[in-house]
Amino acid sequence: MSKIPVLEIFGPTIQGEGMVIGKKTMFVRTAGCDYSCSWCDSAFTWDGSAKEEIVQMTAEEVLNCLQEVGGERFSHVTISGGNPALLKNLDELINKLKENAIEVALETQGSRWQDWFVDIDDLTISPKPPSSTMITNFDILDDIILKLKDHHRITSTSLKVVIFNEDDFQYAKNIAKRYPEVPLYLQVGNRDVHGEDRVNLTSTLLDQYEQLIDRVVRDEELNDIRVLPQLHTLVWGNKRGV
Amino acid sequence: MSKIPVLEIFGPTIQGEGMVIGKKTMFVRTAGCDYSCSWCDSAFTWDGSAKEEIVQMTAEEVLNCLQEVGGERFSHVTISGGNPALLKNLDELINKLKENAIEVALETQGSRWQDWFVDIDDLTISPKPPSSTMITNFDILDDIILKLKDHHRITSTSLKVVIFNEDDFQYAKNIAKRYPEVPLYLQVGNRDVHGEDRVNLTSTLLDQYEQLIDRVVRDEELNDIRVLPQLHTLVWGNKRGV
Numbered sequence: 001m002s003k004i005p006v007l008e009i010f011g012p013t014i015q016g017e018g019m020v021i022g023k024k025t026m027f028v029r030t031a032g033c034d035y036s037c038s039w040c041d042s043a044f045t046w047d048g049s050a051k052e053e054i055v056q057m058t059a060e061e062v063l064n065c066l067q068e069v070g071g072e073r074f075s076h077v078t079i080s081g082g083n084p085a086l087l088k089n090l091d092e093l094i095n096k097l098k099e100n101a102i103e104v105a106l107e108t109q110g111s112r113w114q115d116w117f118v119d120i121d122d123l124t125i126s127p128k129p130p131s132s133t134m135i136t137n138f139d140i141l142d143d144i145i146l147k148l149k150d151h152h153r154i155t156s157t158s159l160k161v162v163i164f165n166e167d168d169f170q171y172a173k174n175i176a177k178r179y180p181e182v183p184l185y186l187q188v189g190n191r192d193v194h195g196e197d198r199v200n201l202t203s204t205l206l207d208q209y210e211q212l213i214d215r216v217v218r219d220e221e222l223n224d225i226r227v228l229p230q231l232h233t234l235v236w237g238n239k240r241g242v
Numbered sequence: 243m244s245k246i247p248v249l250e251i252f253g254p255t256i257q258g259e260g261m262v263i264g265k266k267t268m269f270v271r272t273a274g275c276d277y278s279c280s281w282c283d284s285a286f287t288w289d290g291s292a293k294e295e296i297v298q299m300t301a302e303e304v305l306n307c308l309q310e311v312g313g314e315r316f317s318h319v320t321i322s323g324g325n326p327a328l329l330k331n332l333d334e335l336i337n338k339l340k341e342n343a344i345e346v347a348l349e350t351q352g353s354r355w356q357d358w359f360v361d362i363d364d365l366t367i368s369p370k371p372p373s374s375t376m377i378t379n380f381d382i383l384d385d386i387i388l389k390l391k392d393h394h395r396i397t398s399t400s401l402k403v404v405i406f407n408e409d410d411f412q413y414a415k416n417i418a419k420r421y422p423e424v425p426l427y428l429q430v431g432n433r434d435v436h437g438e439d440r441v442n443l444t445s446t447l448l449d450q451y452e453q454l455i456d457r458v459v460r461d462e463e464l465n466d467i468r469v470l471p472q473l474h475t476l477v478w479g480n481k482r483g484v
């Protein structure tokens with residue numbers, strides 16, 4: 001069996017954001033990303049700073065580790081990164097989880113298609129807005145959404161855009177117009193991914209969340225939409241592994 | 243056309259809890275409840291304190307008012323109470339909203355069936371745990387869930403239990419076991435429904451949310467579950483009409 005570069009396995013905890021916000025889940029974080037977003041909150045997955053922590057694991061080994069850490073206390077696993085869609089062989093892990101009646105969520109920025117997308121129960125495509133300094137390849141994103149539609153996977157899919165400023169907001173409106181059939185989630189951007197003062201961070205994030213709600217509420221072109229904070233950041237600040 | 247007792251129409255704002263948390267929506271709050279939960283955060287809908295504010299409105303009048311208040315800035319309406327399931331004639335409003343391509347969410351405690359339940363896009367059944375001092379009639383609740391199942395409405399339905407203490411938690415576990423096919427949401431109870439200090443309330447609620455997560459995370463019998471705070475209380479405290 002082939003190997004997957006794994007950086008973290010932890011849980012169970014709560015999914016703090018997006019389409020299954022609040023869900024009890026385990027996390028598997030893979031290493032490596034084809035992007036380098038200015039505000040990446042998982043830069044250690046690709047900037048070399050956690051290189052020593054990467055473990056090459058087979059699907060079987062990942063499942064064993066999940067069971068060791070999570071015991072009988074989970075039935076849902078979230079695969080995040082980095083960009084797990086760089087890993088063609090992730091189907092081995094996904095199949096193994098499903099064989100064990102475990103639901104699978106996955107988040108990717110939508111820069112690359114993988115055939116196993118159609119096996120994910122909760123697939124979040126999170127294209128990156130201008131503030132990230134990344135450029136969305138809309139030919140690829142169009143193709144991904146079209147393929148998911150063709151496979152009748154839209155009910156298992158969502159789009160998520162993180163909002164830091166007005167340009168990002170306009171980008172999100174464009175996404176809403178371009179893919180009206182896909183549920184869209186806006187998420188408050190966390191400007192302070194290293195800050196350690198939880199109370200301050202919470203208060204800032206809630207203020208920014210209120211401002212984002214206010215912006216959405218006033219907009220006639222953005223009605224079928226959900227606006228969310230990151231719950232894990234509100235509860236635990238920027239701590240890793242919770 | 244028959245009339246509906248309406249207490250509040252406001253929005254658009256964000257749904258702060260449950261299955262469509264974060265959704266941009268308008269709210270219609272109906273008057274009257276067959277329960278009197280100890281910690282009810284909408285007691286003004288049934289305790290007589292807002293009697294003068296109740297307006298008897300036809301479905302047409304409710305729609306007109308929604309459009310006046312919300313303009314073109316909404317495509318989703320949440321009907322809450324009190325217990326809107328006391329109103330047999332609510333079908334007129336629901337039909338009128340759907341004719342106008344507006345999605346409808348509704349919350350009720352599950353003490354009474356109405357045929358129009360099958361027309362609700364996001365139906366939250368929120369049975370009340372022991373701390374409410376109310377007693378759940380499980381014959382009625384079983385019947386409601388069975389009818390929704392027979393009408394293939396489970397994908398549009400969720401159960402939500404508010405948790406204040408360990409008895410409530412055990413009650414929720416019983417609900418999970420009794421209706422395994424219905425998505426279950428646990429929600430942190432707000433002990434301080436009149437408090438006006440937002441910062442303090444936020445911090446208390448986040449601590450209680452963390453404790454509830456911790457309780458769920460340790461439990462092997464509660465895996466397929468979502469745990470959420472009330473976002474509107476985190477952002478706006480106990481203010482009405484937001």
Ligand code: SF4
Binds near residue numbers: 033045083128
């Ligand atoms: S796509 Fe995600 S993991 Fe990659 S750099 Fe951007 S935020 Fe970080």
Ligand code: SF4
Binds near residue numbers: 276279287325351
């Ligand atoms: S069922 Fe809801 S509205 Fe009625 S008393 Fe209980 S909490 Fe209040």
